[in-house]
Amino acid sequence: MNRDRLLARFLQYVQIDTTAREETDDYPSSPGQLELGRLLVEELTASGIRDARQDRHGVVLATVPGTVDAVPVIAFCAHLDTSPETSGCGVNPQVIEEYAGGDIVLPADTTQVIRTSENRDLERLVGCTIITSDGTTLLGADDKAGVAVIMQAAGWLVEHPEIRHGPIRICFTCDEEIGRGVDKLDLAQIGAVACYTLDGQGSDTIDVETFSADLAVVTIGGVNIHPSIAKGRMTNAIRAAADFVERLPRDRLSPETTEDREGFLHPYEIGGGVAEVKLRIILRDFETAALERQAELLRSAAAESMSKFPEAKIAVAVKPQYRNMAGGLATEPRAVAYAERALKRLGRTCRQTIVRGGTDGSRLTELGLPTPNLSAGQHTPHSPLEWACLDEMVDSARWLAALAEVWAQ
Ligand SMILES: [Zn+2]
Secondary structure, three states: OOHHHHHHHHHHHHOOOOEOOOOOOOOOOOHHHHHHHHHHHHHHHHOOOOOOEEOOOOOEEEEEOOOOOOOOOEEEEEEOOEOOOOOOOOOOOEEEOOOOOOOEEOOOOOOOEEOOOOOHHHHHHOOOOEEEOOOOOOOOHHHHHHHHHHHHHHHHHHHOOOOOOOOEEEEEEOOHHHOOOOOOOOHHHHOOOEEEEEEEEOOOEEEEEEOEEEEEEEEEEOEOOOHHHOOOOOEOHHHHHHHHHHOOOOOOOOHHHOOOOOOEEEEEEEEEOOOEEEEEEEEEEOOHHHHHHHHHHHHHHHHHHHHHOOOOEEEEEEEEEEOOOHHHHHOOOHHHHHHHHHHHHOOOOOEEEEEOOOOHHHHHHHOOOOOOEEEEEEEOOOOOOOEEEHHHHHHHHHHHHHHHHHHOO
């Protein structure tokens, strides 16, 4: 694997602003995603892949043709967008060759420090190549590390026809960060028995479980009237909303107080006035059934608030977002087993991990395409302190090439 080429790809991709924008219904939500997609199609075509294309939604699809017959199609997938939580405009990547250890101060905003105490992985990466932003933006390794790794592995397989593998479908999606990554995907076009997202942190890990997730929108209707004549007549939705939120657990079932396999419900957005307040609350747990108990908790809090504010109308609407992939992965045990075997062939050991969130793979698995998530060298995503390790990205690209071979055996 050519390290310099992988690095050059990655540095080029992160400098294209592909920040997802939740406030628009456009698909994709930002033009940079189309620009990056076009570039990838050009590169794939130049490498000799004939069917590389960008569909009308901006999704990039391509196939590395198989070198042997009768091997099932597998797919590699990554997302083009970056998180709206931190700006991805004007990313100025910093490459630290032969990282010497210690904290990393980011040059354009020296208050931004990547500390070893908060990034334990840095200890084992002394001597490696680390890439950061300049501190004023995110880096975008989530998920351009995954994009670069897949591009590198695809190029490698094309250049090495002696490697025995089946057809490899490549897929780059848009707007994963705002929950729309799979909205415009046609599973029939992917036509694979298993898919791998390259969107995991660090190295040598397979995410085999994600949260199950629902979104609750709570609408609190009050009675508005001029405050001068409000006595006995006004019902202030803001006060009812405060009462409602106060009834939700804080010392448990909140993101601030939970970890590992513990779920939570999380009010993350509020807006409105005296007449109406809307609250958005995410419900999360590894056990899908627990989401119903969380919704019940919201409904009983609503009932209690309504008995205190008899004129207030509180409606709780819950809709599903994505589901834990564990059940779906069990239907195609080769997906995880072969990824483990491929890593073992490279002399490395695999860790199975769980994600306190979702991936494109959660939705894909739910739709019938088993899709575990593989590590691609990204760290501390969605923040100016995001960083990536080139050596881990090279390892991930090798992993994909080995995985293609394992499926052909
Ligand atoms: Zn991601």
